[in-house]
Amino acid sequence: MPAPTPVDIAAFASTQLDLLAAELAAEVAETSSLIGGHAPTTLQRAGVALTNLVVSAQRTGLGGKTVLELSPDAATARGDVSELPEHGIRAGDIVLVAEQPAGSARKREVRELEKKGVKGVVTKVGRGFVGVALDDEEKEDVGGVFGGRVWIVKLADEVTYKRMNGIMTKLSKMSEAEMSVFIRVLFGQSSPSPIASNLEEDLEWRDIEWVDPTLNESQKDAIRFALASKEMALIHGPPGTGKTHTLIELILQMLKRNLRVLVCGPSNISVDNIVERLAPHKVPIVRLGHPARLLPSVLNHSLDVLTRTSEAGAIVKDVRAEMDAKQASIRKTRTGRERKAIYAELKELRKEYRERERRCVSNLVGSSKVVLATLHGSGGFQLRGEEFDVVIIDEASQALEAQCWVALLAAKKAVCAGDHLQLPPTIKSLDSSSKPSGDSKVKKGGVTLETTLFDRLLALHGPSIKRMLTTQYRMHEKIMRFPSDVLYSSKLVAADAVKDRLLTGLPYDVESTEDTTEPLVFIDTQGGYFPERNEEDADNDKDSKGRVRRSLHGESKSNAMEAALVRQHVRALVEAGVRPDDIAVVTPYNAQLAILAPLKDAFPGIELGSVDGFQGREKEAVIVSLVRSNADGEVGFLGEKRRLNGELHHTPIASPDFFSFSLLFAPLDTVAMTRPKRSLTVIGDSETVKRGSAFLKKWMEFLEKNADLRYPDVSSLALEG
Numbered sequence: 001m002p003a004p005t006p007v008d009i010a011a012f013a014s015t016q017l018d019l020l021a022a023e024l025a026a027e028v029a030e031t032s033s034l035i036g037g038h039a040p041t042t043l044q045r046a047g048v049a050l051t052n053l054v055v056s057a058q059r060t061g062l063g064g065k066t067v068l069e070l071s072p073d074a075a076t077a078r079g080d081v082s083e084l085p086e087h088g089i090r091a092g093d094i095v096l097v098a099e100q101p102a103g104s105a106r107k108r109e110v111r112e113l114e115k116k117g118v119k120g121v122v123t124k125v126g127r128g129f130v131g132v133a134l135d136d137e138e139k140e141d142v143g144g145v146f147g148g149r150v151w152i153v154k155l156a157d158e159v160t161y162k163r164m165n166g167i168m169t170k171l172s173k174m175s176e177a178e179m180s181v182f183i184r185v186l187f188g189q190s191s192p193s194p195i196a197s198n199l200e201e202d203l204e205w206r207d208i209e210w211v212d213p214t215l216n217e218s219q220k221d222a223i224r225f226a227l228a229s230k231e232m233a234l235i236h237g238p239p240g241t242g243k244t245h246t247l248i249e250l251i252l253q254m255l256k257r258n259l260r261v262l263v264c265g266p267s268n269i270s271v272d273n274i275v276e277r278l279a280p281h282k283v284p285i286v287r288l289g290h291p292a293r294l295l296p297s298v299l300n301h302s303l304d305v306l307t308r309t310s311e312a313g314a315i316v317k318d319v320r321a322e323m324d325a326k327q328a329s330i331r332k333t334r335t336g337r338e339r340k341a342i343y344a345e346l347k348e349l350r351k352e353y354r355e356r357e358r359r360c361v362s363n364l365v366g367s368s369k370v371v372l373a374t375l376h377g378s379g380g381f382q383l384r385g386e387e388f389d390v391v392i393i394d395e396a397s398q399a400l401e402a403q404c405w406v407a408l409l410a411a412k413k414a415v416c417a418g419d420h421l422q423l424p425p426t427i428k429s430l431d432s433s434s435k436p437s438g439d440s441k442v443k444k445g446g447v448t449l450e451t452t453l454f455d456r457l458l459a460l461h462g463p464s465i466k467r468m469l470t471t472q473y474r475m476h477e478k479i480m481r482f483p484s485d486v487l488y489s490s491k492l493v494a495a496d497a498v499k500d501r502l503l504t505g506l507p508y509d510v511e512s513t514e515d516t517t518e519p520l521v522f523i524d525t526q527g528g529y530f531p532e533r534n535e536e537d538a539d540n541d542k543d544s545k546g547r548v549r550r551s552l553h554g555e556s557k558s559n560a561m562e563a564a565l566v567r568q569h570v571r572a573l574v575e576a577g578v579r580p581d582d583i584a585v586v587t588p589y590n591a592q593l594a595i596l597a598p599l600k601d602a603f604p605g606i607e608l609g610s611v612d613g614f615q616g617r618e619k620e621a622v623i624v625s626l627v628r629s630n631a632d633g634e635v636g637f638l639g640e641k642r643r644l645n646g647e648l649h650h651t652p653i654a655s656p657d658f659f660s661f662s663l664l665f666a667p668l669d670t671v672a673m674t675r676p677k678r679s680l681t682v683i684g685d686s687e688t689v690k691r692g693s694a695f696l697k698k699w700m701e702f703l704e705k706n707a708d709l710r711y712p713d714v715s716s717l718a719l720e721g
């Protein structure tokens, strides 16, 4: 392997700083234009706000924070008072809680709104309430917030950027002496230290005592490689190949070797997934992070909870009790003055609480061999000064590189696991220099924020720094074939246990029908009977003067006939006995999702989603509605990429070797294609979709040849309404 071309670290960091600034600006601008330009009710419909709420409870949350519980205001609620309307606010979102503006006050500056409200993190979302942990204690007693009607609206998350900026600045100023071999290797200034080429025959690595001896060869190989590598190792885990399974064994093996490990991922869910699977092994672990954002099953390992329940935590307890009593007494106050006095006392108590908590935290963290946190969280005060032998980054291909560095600087070696052919991180900043097409990402010296650490290291050092997991334990062989051939050089092998399992093999009664005994179905709607519809006309939001605003759905497309086909197919599956919660319907268009929404009432438990694959990773049966169909063969996929970038949760893959990926369907393909276990049904117009890209053409041709090909009976759809 030739020596890598060294990267100038200061230049790298400065490029990252520029790119991050552009990205933050784009995010703030997007949020501002959304909030400033639309009425609260429109924002609610778009899923980014909740209106007409009142504070139904207030208490001290973990970390000493004030948590408000917000519920629908009975005075204004239509229908069921106890339930919130459909919304897209999720635990972990940064929101503003503020007095609800009058209906007529439409044009608002976000900064102005922020002054009037309080920022917080959504802690919990129930059917009838949303919990928000307030960030800014100084402003707790904002006029109106506690008494009157409030609304919440999602904001840009600036905190994450600040931390990445801090780390990049630190990197840019690093002196030669401060740079470890590890850092040099990551920038190609040194080559990775050589290791034996045949580890399975090498004395040191041959006879590893596996905690799970059923690991397959590619998994064992990856673990040996990650253990033996001195500075870094990449583990490429395509969907369902047991990437997490492998990481768990790797962590346990590292513990056996007495190494101190920091385990990180870009999202809380990625980290919790590991905590949940590590916990049964009874190793002492600590999970950092806002308890509000952690899975309930993980809370026992959460630093905040340990701080309360461990012996060391006893010193924190009494202050907390006192704070709780004070919080409770706020509701009974009559005057603003009384309230103010209580807030002043609370502030003092909180200070005390934090101080004690800090002491306790450093004891707990300092004595832990395995610490888990999000990449962002690993930069928190709790880990200041802590050093680790290894940092393991899961889902590294979904993280911004700057974010990875938050964790990397705490370690001497890195193991990154991910799948660079899956969804890349979300990027919003567009390059203004490329206008009018304006659709390329902000780029500096050939780098965009989409270039992940995983990509960069592969390009820098070549495939010898990577091991790939090749046996997949999820998909029927027929469902796996296309993604394996086009994405993974045909290297995937379906495990015996899954390669021919069908819906009829589910652990409950499913009747044998043509739908339940066929893993891959393509319902081809070609012929022009199922035209798409442009939603812009249907979903315009008019301002007070009747001028048309930009629709929140953009120019989203829908296809009512296709939706009827989806319904028909779901019905057929459910009638055969498949449970709705084993079925997911996926489509790239929000407008199509809106049309499909009634399926939730008809088949409670069914999952409807855009291509954001995070709701649930795998499903027994997945139905994909491709929507696009027009008589004149107008495709416009490529022309739409900007709009779609806004509409989709994830931007397309830009990996250079990925020539054939359609910009529209990259996320849809990789997520939708690899989620189903026993049944994948694709519904679309092959004629139209084929014109989208070489990749889509290949996919359509594959389906025509290999799937159970069906042409819909138009007359039967009348019944579906």
Ligand SMILES: Nc1ncnc2c1ncn2[C@@H]1O[C@H](COP(=O)(O)OP(=O)(O)OP(=O)(O)O)[C@@H](O)[C@H]1O
Residues within 6 Å of the ligand: 214, 215, 216, 219, 237, 238, 239, 240, 241, 242, 243, 244, 245, 246, 473, 474, 617
């Ligand atoms: N060696 C193995 N033998 C049997 N089953 C395995 C093996 N490795 C993994 N599995 C199973 O495969 C499934 C997928 O594993 P895991 O969740 O670790 O995969 P993953 O690649 O992390 O998944 P994802 O695609 O969601 O990232 C699990 O049900 C796991 O139990």
